[in-house]
Amino acid sequence: MxxxxxxxxxxxxxxxxxxxxxxxxxxxxxxxxxxxxxxxxxxxxxxxxxxxxxxxxxxxxxxxxxxxxxxxxxxxxxxxxxxxxxxxxxxxxxxxxxxxxxxxxxxxxxxxxxxxxxxxxxxxxxxxxxxxxxxxEKENKIQLTTRQIDCLYYLALGMTAKLIANKLNISSRTVEHYIETIKTKLNCYNRSELIAKALELPMIKTRVLNQQLMLLKSDDYKI
The missing domain is CATH 3.30.450.20 (PAS domain)
Structure with a gap:
């Protein structure tokens, strides 16, 4: 094995x-x-x-x-x-x-x-x-702020606007505003399309996969 x-x-x-x-x-x-x-x-x-x-x-x-x-x-x-x-x-x-x-x-x-x-x-x-x-240079051209990248990351993890707001200690309305802004910047028409495009971005994809791998860093996993 x-x-x-x-x-x-x-x-x-x-x-x-x-x-x-x-x-x-x-x-x-x-x-x-x-x-x-x-x-x-x-x-x-x-x-x-x-x-x-x-x-x-x-x-x-x-x-x-x-x-x-x-x-x-x-x-x-x-x-x-x-x-x-x-x-x-x-x-x-x-x-x-x-x-x-x-x-x-x-x-x-x-x-x-x-x-x-x-x-x-x-x-x-x-x-x-x-x-x-x-x-x-390509990633820089997307021109997302740190907060917008964080929102996109948590959205890709499946979180709702309310959960993202609690995570970032901001209002749900602010999160929704960030999401709409990101949709415009990435030329997406709906949230599903936005998540799909987010997972194509290495800066998001790497964080999503690493979040799964980081869960292995617990007392249940030592070698």
Missing amino acids: DFFQNILNLDIAKNLDLNSILNFPCTIFMKDKNSKYLGANEYLSNLLGFKDSEDLVGCSDRDLWPTDYELLLENDKKVMHQNLPNTFYESGTLPNNSIINAISHKVPLYSRENKVIGIMGISIIIHENDSIQTHR
């Missing part, structure tokens, strides 16, 4: 749609302090040319990303040293020499003794024709 199957068997996973998360078109991985992989989803293993995700276990970033591993390791160490989640723009060269760019969100991975022993991460691959700078 592979590492991620163990996650699916946990009691904490009963209320999570982890099967869909693990098959989502993004890379999901766990690494120890030496950047050796403890587990990964099929998407990442296939991307790197492995037939099975278990074949990737034990490999290091230096093995898999020989031209890019130093920055990846630096980012991992930052998360472990600060003991805090963090988001990075990262690049990697695949076995076929093509370069991928990604937005990676990483969180500390704990032992049963509550010691940091590595990181858990999720990376959303940016369109192959987009450089990281181009992607940043």
Whole structure:
């Protein structure tokens, strides 16, 4: 049984749609302090040319990303040293020499003794024709305020305007105003279309998926 199957068997996973998360078109991985992989989803293993995700276990970033591993390791160490989640723009060269760019969100991975022993991460691959700078420019052109992004994120999680208002400590009317403004900016006609478009945006998609993964950081999940 592979590492991620163990996650699916946990009691904490009963209320999570982890099967869909693990098959989502993004890379999901766990690494120890030496950047050796403890587990990964099929998407990442296939991307790197492995037939099975278990074949990737034990490999290091230096093995898999020989031209890019130093920055990846630096980012991992930052998360472990600060003991805090963090988001990075990262690049990697695949076995076929093509370069991928990604937005990676990483969180500390704990032992049963509550010691940091590595990181858990999720990376959303940016369109192959987009450089990281181009992607940043595209997101900046959307020009959403921090509050609007927060509203869009909670809306994508399925929250009502009232729940979002309570979460952000603002009025429901203000939330509705933000939502209408976002609909105009993203050229959406209704709330369903807005949520669908929100989940196409890496800045929202990454937070939504990470919110699910962060639920694994409880006392029910230590390795």
